Amino acid sequence: xDAFKSLIIILMSSVLVNNYVLSRFLGICPFLGVxxxxxxxxxxxxxVTLVMVVATAVTWPIQHxxxxxxxLGYMQTIVFILVIASLVQLxxxxxxxxxxxxxxSLGVYLPLITTNCAVLGVTIDNITEHNFNFVxxxxxxxxxxxxxxxxMVLFSGVRSRINDSEIPESFKGLPATLIAxxxxxxxxxxxxxxxxxxxx
Numbered sequence: 001x002d003a004f005k006s007l008i009i010i011l012m013s014s015v016l017v018n019n020y021v022l023s024r025f026l027g028i029c030p031f032l033g034v035x036x037x038x039x040x041x042x043x044x045x046x047x048v049t050l051v052m053v054v055a056t057a058v059t060w061p062i063q064h065x066x067x068x069x070x071x072l073g074y075m076q077t078i079v080f081i082l083v084i085a086s087l088v089q090l091x092x093x094x095x096x097x098x099x100x101x102x103x104x105s106l107g108v109y110l111p112l113i114t115t116n117c118a119v120l121g122v123t124i125d126n127i128t129e130h131n132f133n134f135v136x137x138x139x140x141x142x143x144x145x146x147x148x149x150x151x152m153v154l155f156s157g158v159r160s161r162i163n164d165s166e167i168p169e170s171f172k173g174l175p176a177t178l179i180a181x182x183x184x185x186x187x188x189x190x191x192x193x194x195x196x197x198x199x200x
Contacts, residue, residue, distance in 0.1 A: 015146050017191050061134070088113045
């Protein structure tokens with residue numbers, strides 16, 4: 001029961017408290033670029049979540065059973081980037097084959113998952129910062145992906161409201177987007193401490 005409680009805390013914390021986009025400010029490029037339309041935001045969020053979980057499932061054993069065993073820890077970043085790039089290419093091919101409409105709507109932002117620092121950050125943090133075991137790492141990656149998806153969907157709604165509103169000319173475009181992103185980020189800081197109190 002304690003193990004299950006621990007996994008729930010990890011999941012909730014990674015979605016709300018330690019949201020990689022709104023609390024750690026990683027993965028801002030797709031967050032700002034693909035959040036204009038809800039369907040694109042959801043598609044990108046699901047794709048990133050899938051890549052995060054699968055990348056963790058591949059990189060955690062590589063780190064613990066290859067890099068650590070042969071004292072090749074200095075190769076971590078390079079190896080992880082190669083794994084993530086391969087998984088993104090696989091995801092892109094699958095979307096192009098089975099969901100061509102989503103593949104076309106995501107456009108150039110789909111290959112940019114390769115350079116999405118949130119994906120690399122999750123895989124490295126699972127090992128270096130949190131020292132999670134394999135199951136905990138998968139749960140944390142799932143939570144981080146769901147947090148990314150939540151941030152994308154929420155910000156998509158905020159941006160649609162901005163587009164429908166009359167705002168001063170000098171704030172139109174990127175300034176209004178960045179100000180809105182800062183307000184959404186501030187709202188997420190309100191979740192700090194909530195998870196610990198719920199499961200105390």
